[in-house]
Amino acid sequence: MIRFKITIGLITTGEQPMSKTLTRIIGATALAATLGFASLSTPSVAQDNPGNKTSVEAANEGKELYEQICQACHMPDAKGGAGAGTGVPALAGNAKLADKTFAVSTVWNGRGGMPRFAGMLTEAQVAAVLTYVRGHFNAYPDPITTAEATKIANGVPVRDCATCGH
Numbered sequence: 001m002i003r004f005k006i007t008i009g010l011i012t013t014g015e016q017p018m019s020k021t022l023t024r025i026i027g028a029t030a031l032a033a034t035l036g037f038a039s040l041s042t043p044s045v046a047q048d049n050p051g052n053k054t055s056v057e058a059a060n061e062g063k064e065l066y067e068q069i070c071q072a073c074h075m076p077d078a079k080g081g082a083g084a085g086t087g088v089p090a091l092a093g094n095a096k097l098a099d100k101t102f103a104v105s106t107v108w109n110g111r112g113g114m115p116r117f118a119g120m121l122t123e124a125q126v127a128a129v130l131t132y133v134r135g136h137f138n139a140y141p142d143p144i145t146t147a148e149a150t151k152i153a154n155g156v157p158v159r160d161c162a163t164c165g166h
């Protein structure tokens, strides 16, 4: 369970257009603060033992993470931002998400207005949320495993998913 309230939705989805930079700064700061708190208060989502989770639990975690973090910018339907959120790309029907390395490295390292989640989310959480985004908003049902996310996050290319779980 993830028990925290994300506050950036109020900022990034407001009707009043804000300067993009200001939105990013406020968004990133609020996010860092909120997620910092979250990682202290949610020991149940630690990455050390992902094998104990059923795939249903992982899917639920991915959905929760999406709803509490990503949808503030990418929108509940994952069709991207409008108004103050213009410039946030759709994650639904996004062919770039076929590429696991692209997906994980974008979330882990950030890019442009996309915050960097390294240090805020665990590799297991990145794997879970992207598995949800790929499966629910796109037609890529194969999960991103924690092992794959960890390898990509650490810069090691994933060549064969059958061997990455070791």
Ligand code: HEC
Pocket: 012, 027, 028, 065, 066, 069, 070, 071, 072, 073, 074, 087, 088, 089, 090, 091, 094, 096, 102, 103, 106, 107, 111, 112, 113, 114, 115, 117, 129, 130, 133
């Ligand atoms: C503060 C707003 C914000 C939040 C929160 C956010 N994103 Fe993003 N995201 C962006 C923006 C802006 C881009 C476009 C970055 C660029 O290419 O300049 C982006 C790009 C992406 C991309 C690449 C899409 C493409 O077509 O290039 C992925 C994948 C992604 N985000 C996933 C996520 C996930 C998963 C989460 C939740 C863990 C998340 N984002 C949270 C703003 C956000």
